[in-house]
Amino acid sequence: MHSTMKKHLILLMAGLVWSLTSLAQQKGRQPNIVIIISDDHAFQAISAYGGDLMQTPNIDRIAREGATLNKGYVTNSICGPSRAVILTGKYSHKNGFKDNENSSFDGRQNTFIKTLRKGGYQTAWIGKWHLETEPQGFDYWQILPGQGQYYNPDFLMMDGSRKRIEGYVTNVTEDVAEDWLDQRDTSKPFCLIIGQKATHRVWLPDTADFGMFDGKVFQLPATFYDAYAGRKAAQVQEMSIAEDMIMDYDLKMHANYDSVREGSVIRMNPEQKAKYDAYYKPIYEDLKARNLSGRELAEWKYQRYMRDYLSTAASLDRNIGRTLDYLDKQGLTDNTIVVYLSDQGFFMGEHGWFDKRFMYEESFRTPMVLRYPGVIKPGTKSEHFVMNLDIAPTMLDAAGLAVPKDMQGESMLPLLTNNKAKGRDAIFYHYYENGEHAVSPHFGIKTDRYKLIRFYKRVEAWELYDLKKDPHELHNLYGMKGYENLTSKLMKQLEKLVDKYEDEGARQLMEKKIANNSSI
Structure with a gap:
């Protein structure tokens, strides 16, 4: 009798779990997803990250009602490649889009969008795309050609035509996104990606x-007059x-x-x-x-530069507010994940620079905030290493869909919902472009305290930084006496990541010795 009752109880529990799952599915409880990707938006210019350059109340709202990822990074700090990484959950050497000069995105490969669509989602990309080829796997797209223009922008349409829309690009992109939301199939969950042109060069405000x-x-950054001592790649940029x-x-x-x-x-x-x-x-x-x-x-x-850049960012934040208001008015907020991130960081005068590309913090680190009502506790601040690589598996995880085995990112949800979850102890970076702004290609590793970088092609050099003692990355310690053991340890860690991500190009470069074995 006891055994029979136990079996009945197990069957009853299993049925209850199934019923709850089925009920959730019937009610469309797979979360909707809105991902807003800006261009070149520095975390220094976002008040949620403690910056005092300007106030960003709407990005701050996402952070306040969800999570601020304080250690969000990119795999390759440049526009097109970052978008390819976000879509595929794979490093640039795996998805094929390594740089903006010689790459075009192979849309036949799998993306998290395609997996969502197979799982019942309606999908769209509106705004800046910047991947050379037409989007594939979306129910709808309307994209800016190339970089797009700030005023009265053209859009490429799915039927092959071009459509010019009067207005300022940030406002117009939001208008088009809301138009699509108005016309979507409300019987399906949706995934909408809004690609904003702001704050890309030439920083032209509304x-x-x-x-x-x-x-x-604006106060000059402490490193504005950096002389780049001991850093060959920085000297030739x-x-x-x-x-x-x-x-x-x-x-x-x-x-x-x-x-x-x-x-x-x-x-x-x-x-x-x-x-x-x-x-x-x-x-x-x-x-x-x-x-x-x-x-x-x-x-x-x-x-x-600061005045134009921040004025351009003001419109970006305002239109993010419009997205949040739309979700509120339509009763969608409680079942919609909202992610805001930039395609990479940006220099706001640090080292005397604008632009990005380098593995130095201002470029490598990107703003990333994420709201998921009922799952992520409001006001969460995460110190785990996360990457744009993780967006794809995170969205699939949230949707209850299997993450393809060839995706190299990891779901962020365990890190944001479980205090005991363990994340990465190091992250890997690889930048390939060897053209505009004369930044030498390079790859490297970052741990909580240290960073090791290998430059190649334009400049052949290693760099090593102690980020605790030298947060501005001014003092290259590579080759210095007393750092041999640390360098050896970081080299081994880097080798493991190169092997993990199957970056054969980086592997070959690590085996290649540099003359004098020093960048100084």
């Missing part, structure tokens, strides 16, 4: 935001605010405002162009009267 930060004087930021193209300083040829400006309607001229022309006249040079000019350029 006319409503011109001058937003003109009353603020071409991403200096002082030397490489272009007065007309980047900073909108023109001798003749009637003949501006920058892509977004020539698309402006008369009203937009009149506001552009009215804002920038007096700044140019004032600059000309000052006749600045040397450090004074470099610091003037830095202030202009």
Whole structure:
């Protein structure tokens, strides 16, 4: 009798579990997913990360109602490759999109979108795509060609046509995303990716935001006048605010405002162009009267860069707020995962630079906040290493779908819901492009305290940093006396990660000796 009752109890429990699962499925409890990917948005410019450059109330809302990932990183700090990693859950050498100069995305390969779609999701990508080929595996897409334009942007449509939409690109992209949401099949869960162009170069704000930060004087980063001692790759880069930021193209300083040829400006309607001229022309006249040079000019350029960049970011945050408001109004908030991340970090004057690419923290580290009501406790702050590589398996995990075995990322959900969960003790990076901004290709490892980097092609060198003693990464310790054991240990850890991720190119470079075995 006891045995029979036990069997009945087991059967009853199994039935109850099945019923609850079935009920959840009937009610469509697979979560909806909204992923917002910006371009070149620095964590330093987000108030949720403690930055005081500006306030970002809407990104902060996601963080407050979900999780702030304080150690979010990318596998390859450049626009197109990052998107390929997010889609595939694989490193660049596996998904084939290594750089922006020679790569095009092979859409035949599996992506988390395709797996979601097979699992019953309706899927869409709206906005910046930047992967050369047309999206595959989506129910709907409407994408900017290439980098897209800030004003009155064109969109590539699924039927092969181009459609120009009047307005500022960040607002327009949100409009299109909401239009798709209005027309979606409400019987299915959805996954919508919103690709925003902001805050990509040339940092052209919405006319409503011109001058937003003109009353603020930004403090120079401590490393603005870095001389790059002991760092060969840093010495040959071409991403200096002082030397490489272009007065007309980047900073909108023109001798003749009637003949501006920058892509977004020539698309402006008369009203937009009149506001552009009215804002920038007096700044140019004032600059000309000052006749600045040397450090004074470099610091003037830095202030202009910051003002335009942050004004462009203001529109980005505002439109993220529109997305959150839409979910609220439609009663979707409680069953929708919202992820915000940038495709990588960005230099905001640190080391005297703009742009990204390097494995140094400002570029390598990316903002990433995630809200999942009922699953992730509001106000969670995670110190686990996570990567853009992890977005794909995390979304599949949340949807209750099997993660393909060839995905190299790991679901973040255990780290965000279980205090005892153990994450990575080190992360691997590999940047390939050897062109614009003259940044030497490199790969490396980061642990909680140390970073080891191997540069190649343009510059052949190793770099080693103690991030506890040297958080600004100014003192290359590689080859220094007393660091032999640490270097050997990090080399072994790096070898393990190279093997784990099957990066044969990095493996061959590790075996290649560098003359003098030092970068100094």
